[in-house]
Amino acid sequence: MLNDTFRHKGKRQQLAAIVETKGVKDPRVLEAIKTIPRHLFMDSSFEDHAYQDKAFPIAADQTISQPYTVGFQTELLQIQKGDVVLEIGTGSGYQTAVLCEMGAKVYSIERQRELYKKTKLFLSKIGYRPKHLSFGDGYKGLREYAPYDKIIVTAGAPFVPNPLLAQLKVGGRLVIPVGDEVQVMTLFIRKSKLEFEKKEFGDFRFVPLLEDKN
Template sequence: MKDTAKHQGLRNQLVNVLQQKGITDVNVLDAIKKIPRHLFLNSSFEDYAYQDKAFPIGAGQTISQPYTVAFQSQLLEIKKEHKVLEIGTGSGYQTAVLCLMGAKVFSVERQNELFKQTSSLLPKLGIRPKHLSFGDGYKGLPSYAPFDSIIVTAGAPFIPKPLMAQLKIGGRLVIPLGDDVQIMTLLIRKNETQFEKHELGEFRFVPLLEDKN
């Protein structure tokens, strides 16, 4: 599991690209500068790991484009020690970014193959989320709620009610909504019953899977 000076140089270039695309949160940029994205990918993609592109990671899933990871992370406005619920652990790259930003990360993955891979990879990189779980992201993690923020890393046809219920007042929920193309949507919880909604452009994600069992 090598991380070389060349890799670091490529990460610095990637951070420059993200800044040109409008990412300004220093914590987000610092995390992306430090995390060896190539170790989250199949070795055949290693030479491309620091391009601003998504790649397949198995089980029909993808590692998101770095810009998408940075954009969602910036929207969360994370402060140190914030409790963050991540729906869709995937490769663990987004999890790592949130951890390096100082968040206490609770993450749920629906694909057992990816859950096992990521549970073994993250500790090897010195990244320790508070809790990784295998389960249905639509249900969230009620036993650990409420959360300062919630991030959904797959396209959802609607905003799951349990996730809204698990968000603190003042908390931020970031979710890509839609079928073929998703609209990045930010919900800010104003009180027990009211949420402020912002729509922030088109993205493409793999679909959020529901547990059919």
């Protein structure tokens, strides 16, 4: 039973207010945080942690990202309804749900098979239907559905994978945390076929983006 109570809804309002005080101002991002039952993305025994502004471990050594981080990355993307978005690292599906809630057409890749299967089932169960969820190597992107209006990477990347830059539309935005121990949140805006504008937005900590070594 997917239990979402008035108490949960109240906690989400508080969470959105905290995220806003930290600097996320896009009203549609905040509305998505108020709407999505984040506690359902976590093991029920950890429900009390769901509406605190912090990351939390989930299956396969991954985490559900801190709501502020989700809000920050999403705001940088400047999502418009109907945008075709590639998400690298489906994870718990929370970021996926935020993008769907905002009207994006989401294509998402997850590297961990167990997590991919679990999240795919779960998202449809709570009514979020990305265009395509796939199991595979996020470093390669998803060429068959490119180009994308927006690309978001939800794990720390030691470098910016060239296929992701290549799969971005001219005018498109790629948001990626780049670095080893600590990542710098980085935005690339594609200005032309060969030209990208790069902006940096401070330090974050993410679980590493895994490359398929096979």
